[in-house]
Amino acid sequence: MAQTLLTAEELDRTYMRLAHQFVEPFDRLDTLAIIGMQTRGVDIARRIHAIIKERFSVDLPLGVLDTTFYRDDFRTRMKMPAVQVTDIPFDLFGKDLVLVDDVLYTGRTVRSAMDALMSFGRPASVRFCCMVDRGHRELPVAADYVGMYVPTHLKEEIRVLTQEQDGRQAVLVVTKEEEPRL
Amino acid sequence: MTPTEDATYVFPHRHLLGLKDYSAEDILHVLDQTDNFLEILNRPIPKIPTLRDKTIVNLFYENSTRTRISFEMAQKRMGADVVNFSSSASSVSKGESLKDTIRNIESMKIDMVVVRHPSPGAPHFISRCVDAAILNAGDGAHEHPTQALLDMFSMRQKIGRLAGLKVVIIGDITHSRVVRSNIIGLTRVGAEVMLCGPRTMMPLFVEDLGVRVSYNLEECLEWCDVAMALRIQLERQEGALFPSTREYHERFGIKKRHLRDFPNFTIMHPGPINRGVELESEVADHPRAIILNQVTNGLAVRMAALYLLSGGKRG
Numbered sequence: 001m002a003q004t005l006l007t008a009e010e011l012d013r014t015y016m017r018l019a020h021q022f023v024e025p026f027d028r029l030d031t032l033a034i035i036g037m038q039t040r041g042v043d044i045a046r047r048i049h050a051i052i053k054e055r056f057s058v059d060l061p062l063g064v065l066d067t068t069f070y071r072d073d074f075r076t077r078m079k080m081p082a083v084q085v086t087d088i089p090f091d092l093f094g095k096d097l098v099l100v101d102d103v104l105y106t107g108r109t110v111r112s113a114m115d116a117l118m119s120f121g122r123p124a125s126v127r128f129c130c131m132v133d134r135g136h137r138e139l140p141v142a143a144d145y146v147g148m149y150v151p152t153h154l155k156e157e158i159r160v161l162t163q164e165q166d167g168r169q170a171v172l173v174v175t176k177e178e179e180p181r182l
Numbered sequence: 183m184t185p186t187e188d189a190t191y192v193f194p195h196r197h198l199l200g201l202k203d204y205s206a207e208d209i210l211h212v213l214d215q216t217d218n219f220l221e222i223l224n225r226p227i228p229k230i231p232t233l234r235d236k237t238i239v240n241l242f243y244e245n246s247t248r249t250r251i252s253f254e255m256a257q258k259r260m261g262a263d264v265v266n267f268s269s270s271a272s273s274v275s276k277g278e279s280l281k282d283t284i285r286n287i288e289s290m291k292i293d294m295v296v297v298r299h300p301s302p303g304a305p306h307f308i309s310r311c312v313d314a315a316i317l318n319a320g321d322g323a324h325e326h327p328t329q330a331l332l333d334m335f336s337m338r339q340k341i342g343r344l345a346g347l348k349v350v351i352i353g354d355i356t357h358s359r360v361v362r363s364n365i366i367g368l369t370r371v372g373a374e375v376m377l378c379g380p381r382t383m384m385p386l387f388v389e390d391l392g393v394r395v396s397y398n399l400e401e402c403l404e405w406c407d408v409a410m411a412l413r414i415q416l417e418r419q420e421g422a423l424f425p426s427t428r429e430y431h432e433r434f435g436i437k438k439r440h441l442r443d444f445p446n447f448t449i450m451h452p453g454p455i456n457r458g459v460e461l462e463s464e465v466a467d468h469p470r471a472i473i474l475n476q477v478t479n480g481l482a483v484r485m486a487a488l489y490l491l492s493g494g495k496r497g
Contacts, residue, residue, distance in 0.1 A: 066218070069230040069260075080193060080493035082211075083218040119227035 002159075005132075005150060006171035014147045015044075018129060019051035021145050022098055031124060033061040033095045037113055038084040041101040043162035044131055048100065061095070063088035070112035092121035098145070102160035104130035107139035131160045132171060147171075185211040193490050197316045199305050200325035201366045209367055212486055213335050219485040222259070223478070234261035236293040236492055241284070241308075242319070243269040243299040248453060248477070249319050249329070253296050256484035265292075280304065281311050288312040294491065297321075315491040323359050328487060329452055330363035332480040334371065337408050339479065340448055340472050345372035350402040352434055353412030353460060354383040354423070360412060360452050365391050378402045379412075379434060382423040399434055403444045410450040411436055411460040427459045437462045441470065448472060 006014065026032055029052075036045025042064050049062045066084040099113055110128055117126065129145035134152040150158060150173065159172045185191040185207045193211055201209065222228055238257050242250055250266070257264045267287070278286075284295070294315045297305045302324035309316040320326040338344050349368055355361050355377050368375050375393040377384065389395060396402050403409055414430060424430045431437075435458075436449060449461070449471040457463045465471065 069222075069232040080490055083215055083489070085218060086221055115231070119225055119229065121226050 002172045002174045004170055005158075005173055006148065008169050011147075011169050011171065014131070015047050015051060018145055018147060019048045019055065022048060022129070023052060023056055026096070029056065029058045029060065031094060031096045032098070033063065033090060033092075034098050034100060035063040035065050035088065035117070037099060037101040037109065038064065038066040038086075040160055040162055040165060041099075043164045044102060044160070045100040046164075047162075048129075061090040063090065065099075065113060065116055067109060067112040067116050070115040072108060072112065086116075088120055092117065092123045095123045097123045097126045098129050099126060100129045102131050103158045104128075104133045104141075104143050104146075105136055105158075107137045107141040110141050111139055132158050134158050184214055193493075196491065197305075197309050197318075198327050198487055198491060199309060199316060199318050201327045201330055201363050201370070202325070204327075204367075204370075206370045206372070209331070209334070209371055212331055212483070212490065213338060215486040215490065216331075216335050216479070216482045219489070220479065220482040222485070223482060229259055229261065231261045232489060233257065233492055237263045237265065237291065238294045238296065238488070239287055239292050239314075240264065240266045240319075241287070241295055241297040241299075242267065243280075243297070243304070244320070246298055246319070248480075249298065252477070252480045253317075253319060253328075253484055256481050256488055259481075260485060260488060262294075262488070280307065284308050284311055288314060294488065317487060317491065320359055323357050323362070325363045325366075326359040327363050327367075328480070328484050329360050330367045331487070332476055332483040333360075333364055333410065333450060333452070334367055335483055336450065336472055336476045336479050337373075337448070339475070341407060344368070347373040347408065348376070348406045349373055349408045349410060350376045350378055350396075350406040351410045351412065352378045352399065352402070352436070354414055355379050355388065355412075356383050356385045357415060358412050364410070365393055369393070376402055376405065380424050380430070399436075400440075400443075403436070403440050403447055406447050408448045408450060409436060410452075413452065413454060414456055414459050416456065427456070431459050431462075435460055435462060436465050438464045441465060441468060450476060453477070 023029060034045050034049050036042035049060055053059050064085060064087045066086045068081050068083050101109060127144040130143045131147035133143055133146045133149050155176045157174045157176055159174060161168055161170045163169050222230055240250055240253055254264055292314050295308060296317045296319050297308055298319040299321050302322035304321050305316050305318040318325055318327055334344060337347060341347060351361050351364060365375050369392045377388060377393055377395050378399055384395060449465060451461060451473045455461055455466050457466060
């Protein structure tokens, strides 16, 4: 069974709130930059970036990060994950970054993302935004901006659907045994 | 859709013994992955921890500078522990067999072996003796798969496609492992290959590999998108396959006037160049030559290959 946690209309409002939260701490936006984590974090980051551009007339630097190389779990699977594009077309030095991902779960992906970021330079600060925080952390990390908190069971899976990947936007919770219908 | 975008595609190989075992999909997957490794090399800190739990032995039974350095640098960029072994400074000179050597090295708990050997098939033999992943870095006149992969990557980077690409390979076809791997790889991904060189260096029945043969350099350069000159291995020319290097250069060397007469082709060379033999010096340094890009791409291709083969069973 797939259960809808956020509909498209509710997600629109969530995106709007997150965009405002991103800019809230800053008087000037010249150090703020957004980095989306492959794959769905990229779509979410682009969406927030577009809203900020529209509402605040500022085109923030936007990057894409793949953390495969820095993961600690890829060797426990049989298949080597295909590496995706990393593209950070600006200098990180002195930037106030917001890392964006779809789901915060064990915290291992964020840890690997921070490792990856440090090989690009020394940002002034790094914040973290996730669309869904589902709990069950295995590392001491927390998100600064959260779309929604969802207490979950381990056998449940959270899916953040995006227009780009899935043709529609929604947040679903699926129980793992069945084949999820997107 | 490329294999990399296809979520159902699984890279099926444990070894890279030769491109003969790799399908077009497998080859394109390695090339697609290479793009992402090239990006790493341009980072302020061009180092990733992906292979930090792996120990790799570079087993070189034949002299090599650039291939060994390229492999070693790829391994170090990915955080692997690297051991170098060259036959001249080892127990091989004391008469140990290849099988004993490799079994001994394996007992030291290694995960991957990069091997260059003068005998064709040596990497295949090793892959049957030990459990580690084997990468062929050149076996006799048989295959040199990472060189072909980097050549194909460089062509695609420069020209934007491989399917339908016209490639001429010029030089000592008989003794070249680079040619064999390139013919297999290029024809598999849909490129057309023509071979050019003195008749004494052209194997009989080579057309059976799906390539054309020409003995006229001008005709080839007019036809091709890419001209790859091979190094004339002066140290292996015992049997006088051509009268002199000057005569070779006259007939088969790419010269400045060719660049003017045929304005479209790209120049490649696996190195090291004999200036004034395969290529006139100005040709080697010309903007249409992508010889140094090949070297950079070689590093990225080898990183991609090491990454893809490091998976599976825990070493």
